Each structure stands twice: as structure tokens, then as C-alpha cells.
Amino acid sequence: MARRRKGRDISGWLVVDKPAGPSSTQVVNKVRWALGAKKAGHAGTLDPEATGVLAIALGEATKTIPFVTDALKAYRFTVTLGAETNTDDAEGEVVKRSDLRPSDEEIKEALHGFVGEIMQVPPQFSAVKIDGERAYKRARDGEEMEIAARPLWVEELTLVDREDPDHVTLEMVCGKGGYVRAIARDLGRALGCLGHVRELRRTWSGPFDAAEGVSFETLDAEARTEALDARLMPLEIALADLPEARCDSASASSLRNGNPAPVIARDVEFGDTCWASFEGQAVAVGQYRGGALHPSRVFAGA
Structure with a gap:
């Protein structure tokens, strides 16, 4: 049991x-x-x-x-220029160095290449799975892996501060699955000066x-x-980006049992994902079809 x-x-x-x-x-x-x-x-x-x-x-x-x-999520992070580490942050060992220091204008120009739909290779020390095992576990054993690039949507990436020639602070808004450490690594390589993350802070995530x-x-x-x-x-609050439909007590009961039920929806089209509420509380999330919500996940009542 x-x-x-x-x-x-x-x-x-x-x-x-x-x-x-x-x-x-x-x-x-x-x-x-x-x-x-x-x-x-x-x-x-x-x-x-x-x-x-x-x-x-x-x-x-x-x-x-x-x-x-x-x-979408937003990050503020500081990149140390002139050195690349095996973890792509300040916790790792320096594996390469460079004396080159780009100007602010060169950095701003390079940032354009990291906005929009980009392909990103996760760091060696990351939680992605390689043949069923976390990459960071294999990296700790000294193994260097080929990790496939994956798409990432970057809404914004801007230079907000440069405290000295060796450090730049950036702000980024991106979709899910992104590695800020990989941005620092790849930006450093694109500029020819190398780089890694010194500090990283997530300033907001969705509605939070x-x-x-x-x-x-x-x-x-x-x-x-x-x-x-x-x-x-x-x-x-987590459903704020989905359209809301309203239902009565009978529909709420049916939806909570996993069955389709009539809902009242505005600005919702056939096939859209939306959520149903009864007296202000979420009942279910599902697909809207023909005036009814077909639930994919349901919430227990109060």
C-alpha cells in the first residue's frame, strides 16, 4: 500500500x-x-x-x-568578459581567457543576433538528459558531451549597465527552456572576448x-x-493568459467529473483552450467546442 x-x-x-x-x-x-x-x-x-x-x-x-x-520570464544578469568557464558561470573553472574587450556599441550590435527565435545549446552543466542521464552528472565526471541545440524565443535582450570594462549587465525577456548561462557563453564567443555569468536574478515570471x-x-x-x-x-492567477468562460453549478459538477459541459464564453473560438469558472473559482481547463468546454484538467471544489 x-x-x-x-x-x-x-x-x-x-x-x-x-x-x-x-x-x-x-x-x-x-x-x-x-x-x-x-x-x-x-x-x-x-x-x-x-x-x-x-x-x-x-x-x-x-x-x-x-x-x-x-x-515569458525576465532576467537581469551580469556577464564577466574575458573568461569562459566549464559551467558558464562563476562557480566553474576557467577554461579559456581573452584580453579583448569590446565597446558598448559592439556589444549592443551583437545582442541583435540573440533576439527572436534562436537556437541554443544548453550548458554542459545542465539538467538536460543525455541517454537518460542528467548532463551535469556526466560533466562532473569530466565527460564532454554533444548536446543538441534547441529553439528559444527571446523577446528582448538589452545592455543596461557597464560597471567597468570587464563586466556588463543585461536584461532579457524570454520563453521557457532558456539558459542565461548559455547566452553569456555564446555572446562572449560572438564578440571574441569570451564570457560567463557572474550574477543572475529572475525579476518576474509570467504573472509573478x-x-x-x-x-x-x-x-x-x-x-x-x-x-x-x-x-x-x-x-x-496562473490562468490569466487564458480566456475565461463561466458556467452554472450543473456544468461545474459535470466538468469536475471530467465530462464536457455548456459554458458561456466571449471572444473564444472553436478549438481554443480556455478555463471555466463558477462563482469566481476555477473549475476546469480544456478545449472550447460548440458551446461546451471539454476538460483536460479539473480542479476540486472548495
């Missing part, structure tokens, strides 16, 4: 302003402990040394994680902003209290 997971059936989103050091999984575990929650997950991994927005879903909100993962983030100190201070419960955002 499977062991029943202990904890409260609590649902919603909590935005953590992740400090440098802990892994994303460690942050999830801390939030689960602080809220006494039965179920939790995160929407988009951050490297241990990165800081900023890590959105944690609790309970029924975990069903909305894909909609946040697919949303760093300004809303809860610190580790707050998690400790408010653990297992109503004050921390009050910080939870409703699961519906």
Missing part, C-alpha cells in the same frame, strides 16, 4: 524571492514545511546561485504549473514579480501561521 503523504490540503501560489545557495527543490521543500502543505511544486528551475522569483504552487494550483512555465516575493527570513518567521497563509495567491 502506498504511503499517504502528510500535510494540509492547501491550494494557491506563493512567490519566493530565492536567495543564492539553495536549489529549487530545497525551496519547494521549505515552503511545503512552512505551510504544512501536502503537495507543492515549482514553476521553472533556478540555478542554486541564482536569485529572484521562484513561484511555488500548492495543492490544486500544481495543476496550473504548465501555464506559468510556458509564460520579485516585488511580491517572500524571503527565507519571512518563511521562517511566519511558518505555520495564518500570516503566511494570507500571502497565498489564488490558483486562478
